[in-house]
Amino acid sequence: MLETLLPILIFTALALAAIGAVRRIRLWRQGRPSPVNLFKGLAALPRRYLVDLHHVIGRDKMISNTHVATAGGFVAAAVLMILVHGLGIANPLLGGLLLLASASMFVGSLFVARRRINPPKRLSKGPWMRLPKSLMAFSIGVFLITLPTVGLLPEGLLEGGGSWLLALVLAGVVAWGLGEMFFGMTWGGPMKHAFAGALHLAFHRRAERFSTKKGGVGRSTGLKALNLEDEAAPLGVEKPADFTWNQLLGFDACVQCGRCEAVCPAFAAGQPLNPKKLIQDMVVGMAGGSDAAYAGSPYPGKPVGEHAGAPHAPIVAPVVMKEGKALVDADTLWSCTTCRACVEECPMMIEHVDAIVDMRRHLTLERGKTPNKGAEVLDNLIATDNPGGFDPSSRLNWAADLNLPLMAVLKQVDVLLWLGDGAFDMRNQRTLRALVKVLRAAEVDFAVLGTEERDSGDVARRLGDEATFQSLAKRNIATLAKYRFLQIVTCDPHSFHVLGNEYGELGGVYDVRHHSTFIAELFDAGRLTFTPWKGGRVTYHDPCYLGRYNGEYEAPRNVLKALGIEVKEMERSGFRSRCCGGGGGAPITDIPGERRIPDMRMNDVKESGAEVVAVGCPQCTAMLEGVVDASAEVRDIAELVADALVESPAADTSRRPTATTMAEEVIV
Amino acid sequence: MQPDLHQKQQQQGIDVAVLVSIGRHPTTGRARRAEQDARGLELALAMEAELPGTRISMLHAGSQDDSSEAALRGYLGMATGVGMGLESMTLLEQPEGSDAIPALAKHLAATSPQLVITGARAERGEGSGLLPYALAEHLGWPLVNSLASVEKVENGVVTLLQALPRGQRRRLKVRLPAIISVDEAAPAARQSAFGPARRATFEITPTSPEADSELAQWHLAPARKRPKRLKIVKAASARDRFKAAASKSEGKGGQVLTDVTPEQGAEAIYKLLKEEDVLR
Known part of the structure; x- marks a missing residue:
């Protein structure tokens, strides 16, 4: 009886899964086009999954092993089950392997179940709570129906009078397992992450972020430029369908593990942002509906169930009214420190x-709704090329006594010292003066652009003003093209x-170095x-844009x-360093929360017991120094x-003996 | 706004013309939307939100080139709602150095808007602040300067709130059509968005330019920074010092005339000008 029931069950589940897959793919294809080499992506999938993805999962060994046992067991069991029970190839070898696979999956599911007994806050509940039971149902069911195949069970057991009942119960358990694992995978159950996740890895919008066999960690952190030449191209993302199709696919891949929530500085500060909820909201928007079914932590201060969206409806409500709620509120998007x-x-x-910057682009470029000081800063960037609205000709005032060499005079140097907008900030001017002192001590052949330098466009871009970013960038690139230098520091x-x-x-390709990298090279x-x-004990705070964005931790x-100095590391350092709160224009948009992000970071410093916190970023300096009653x-x-x-002593006599020779040799 | 007025206001949409000029950033001198004119447009946009049916048209007299176009688009980028009808601006084309007043007056007389809003003073060119007055003279319309807000429009009469020095406000009822000028007392202009600014178009209207012959005779030079008059404070207590620093000096003498006929007022002004040796 089972022999007839099982193929029907399996192939029905597979057929339903196929229908669900087509429906899901159609949801993703609502997005805008994004060129991806499909074949190459699929070919790269195993490596991306086994190396890059497991590199991240492997940070938590328990979960990593659990996932290997469960997922590996499931994939093997599913394939073998289709062969053995679906197609009826009752080979004892295949049957034995199937027993092994389902047993491995069962062991894994025990650990999944254990994690769900008292789950950490970051995990979503709801349907995710039934997943371990479904995993067990599938693995036990498959294990039991396979036992007769390998002859481990007396044939007679399923022959007697109670066999009907037993067979029905078994079939029911298998059907439950198949329902969750095959049907649920493409119809929006927790197992959706496997289907969407695999395709997301294959068709990722940033293929270059994955490692390759040639070695080297892939890193791709720069934002993608908007095409401003084409007037028909949308400026940012207004509605879910404005994302590219593989971005939508990426949102669907979320497993709601909440690791993002646990590390998000804005969430910890009680600002209305939770990265996990944001991604789930995008999934809601893509399919249409309300966020009421979401079973994780909400945006702080915003109850779940009040927002709804549709693929072609605005994500952020266009007019601020009392009841004007759409999918996401603007302050959620502006809380991010990037x-x-x-x-x-x-x-x-x-x-x-x-995704956040894409949505911000729409708010700034189409609606002119950059909150708080945003508009003023953008106007300043347009009118004076710096966010503070200072006179551009005063960019070098801090160095009036330093007699800094100018690119306009030298034309050709080894090192172009990029000052940044910190040149207008009295605190950062001390850093700049120190850096100049170091460069002079090492007899580096350097020069500055001086008043020819403009803001790099970082703040404008993160505030969504791609037009101002590109305007600044293009003018900076034109300025830099006039001169010859080996690297920018x-x-x-x-x-x-x-x-x-x-x-x-x-069009501007440069060899850029952070001053810490350059100083390390000089020392070496x-x-x-x-x-x-x-001095006393010292800890080091990794700037996000140096560490996570550029991988410079060492x-x-x-x-x-x-x-x-022996660095007393903070609990969250290196790639897990906590943000100072100064990135992404967050101090400008200034979304209120319960705590301040820099306060939390200075608390981390305090816990490390350090008296001095070493930093390498003007933003971090400003944010951390702004903390009242700091211990460091x-x-x-x-x-x-x-x-x-x-x-x-030799340095004074032989100061700059070989000016401008090195650059010539290398460039020409 | 009182809620009971809302019903009436719905029927009271009027035609508003906003005159915009090309501004000049005080630090870098770059062309931009002029601060006061942008506030004027903000006032018009606020009116449109309050009084559905209000139609805004923007008007600029000048030449068309890249930098001025970017500045003018700064105004167009302020209309970011749906159905604002601000997708274009009328540009009365005339070469640099022409007199804007005849062209504007002619156009306004022809299109006859009910309300004209303008900044009090241009940021480049003469910047004498005389344009609103000259236009009012040409058109024979009343002029209200230093406007804080437009309160309501009823039966062809607009109720305005005029800003006076030191935070005082005066409510005025003015029969339309009228010209109003705005300065720093009006609400600050909203952000200009790139997308709508880029999509907007210019309706270029040729004019018969009249060269500003007076301007041509002038000698223009960058302004010198004038020394500031020091305010010497003799104060015994911290409270006095604070008061001296925070308050504007009270005018000495003078008289407040209320309920006088225009003739009496003119008489008083004439007398004062004589006393001060402005008129001889």
């Missing part, structure tokens, strides 16, 4: 920051990121000597080590280095 902690943690490789990781990773798309080359550190620590002093790495410099 720190990429969520993207770094996401095991499904979802690009939250891209800057003490601002935001400029570093934008110049290095985002100007390329607009023996061009700097330091007096040993005599150089700043090497510099501190060279200074004789905030010093830029350049300042620490400048304080420890031993001026070698």
Whole structure:
């Protein structure tokens, strides 16, 4: 009896799954086109899954092993089950393998069940709570129906009078398992993550973020440029269907594990943002409906069930009215500091920051609704090329006594020192002066653009004003094209990121280095000597735009080590460093929360027991120094280095003996 | 706004013309939407939101080139709602150095809007602030300067709130058509958005330009920074020092005339000008 029932069950489930898959694919295809090499993507899928995805999952060994056992067991069991029970190839070898696979899956599902006994807050509940039971149903059911195949069960057991009942019960258990695992996979159950996730990995919008066999970690963090030449192209994302199809696919891949929620600084500060909820809202929008079914943590201060959307309805309600709610409120989008902690943690490789900036672009470029000081800052950037509205001709006032060499005079140097907008900020001017001192001590052939420099466009871009970003970027690229230099060095990781990773798309390709990297190189080359550190305990705060955006975790620590400092690491450091709250224009849009992000970070510093926190970013300096009653002093790495410099006696006599020769040799 | 007025206002949409000029950023001198004119447009947009049926037209007299176009698009980018009808702006084309007043007066007389809103003073060119007055003279319409808000429009009469020094406000009823000028007392202009600004078009209307002969004779030079008169404060207590720093100096002497005939008022002004040796 089971022999006839099982193929029917299996092929019905498969057929329903196929119908569901077509429906799901049609949901994704509502999005805008995005060129992806489908074949190449599918070919890269195994490696992306086994290497890149498991690199992220592997940060939690327990879950990683659980997933290997469960998912590996399931995939093997599903294939073998179709062969053995679906097609009736009752080979004892296949049967034995099937027993093994379902047993592995069962063991895995036990661990999944254990995790669900007292689940951490970040996990979604709802349908996810039944998943371990469904996994068990599938694995036990498959295991039991396979036992007769390998002859481990007396044939007679299913022959007797109670056999009908037993067979029905077994068939029921198998049907439950098949329902969750095959049918639910494409009809929106928790297993959707496997179907959408696999395709998302294959057709990812940033194929370059994955590692390749040739080695080297893939990194792709620069925002994608909008095409402003084509007047018909939409400016950002107004409605869910304005995302590209593979972005929509990516949203659907979410497993609601909440790792993003756990690391999001805005969520921790009680601002109305939860990356997981945002992605789920996009899924709701893509399919149409209300967010009432969402079973995870809400946006702080915003109850679930009040928002709804549709694929072709605006994501953010156009007019601010009392009841004017759409899918997402604008303050949710403006809470993000673009720190990429969520993207770094996401095991499904979802690009939250891209989506947020896409939606911000619509709000700024089409609606003119950048909150709080946003409009003023953008107007300043347009009129004065810096966010503070300062006179551009005063960009070098802080260095009036330093006699800085100018690119306009020298035309050709080894190092172009990019000052950044910190040149207008009195605190950052101290860092810049320290950096100049270090460069001079190492006899670096450098020059500055001076008043020819403009804002890099970082803030404008993160505030969604792509037009102003591209205007600034193009003018900066034109300025830089006038001169010859080997590399750009800057003490601002935001400029570093934008110049290095985002100007390329607009035609400006440069070798950019953060000052900590450059100082580490100078030290390694023996061009700097330091007096040993005599101060107190020091910790290091990784700037998001240096660390997560550019993977530079080592150089700043090497510099501190060279200074004789043993870094007391904070609990969240390196790729898990917590944002200072200063990125993405967040201090400008200033969305209220329950706490302040920099306060939380200074608390981390306090817990490390450090008296000095070393930083490498003007934004971080400003945010962390703004904390009242801080337990630690905030010093830029350049300042620490400048304080420890031993001026070698030879340096004074042979100051700049070989100016402008190196560049010529290399460039020509 | 009182809610009971809302019904009446719905029928009271009027034609508003906003005169816009090309501004000049005070620090960098770059062309931009002029601060006061943008506030004027903001006032018009607020009216449109309050009084459905209000139609706004924008008017600029000047030449068309790249930098001025970008500045003018700054105004067009302020209309970001659906159905604002601000997808275009009328550009009375005339070469640099022409007198804007005859062209504007002619166009306004021909299109006869009920309300004309303009900034009090241009940011480039003469910047004398005389344009609203000259237009009012040409058209024979009443002029209200330094406007804070438009309260309501009823039966061809507009109720305005005029800003006076030191935060005072004066409510005025003015028969339409009228010209109003705005300065820093009006609400700040909203953000200009790139998308609508880019999509907007210009309706270019040729004019018969009249060269500004007076302007041609002038010698123009960058303004020198004038030294500020020091305010010497002799204060005994912190409270006095604070008061001195926070308050504007009270005018000495003078008289407030209320309920006088225009002749009496003119008489008083004439007398004062004589006393001050402005008129000899």
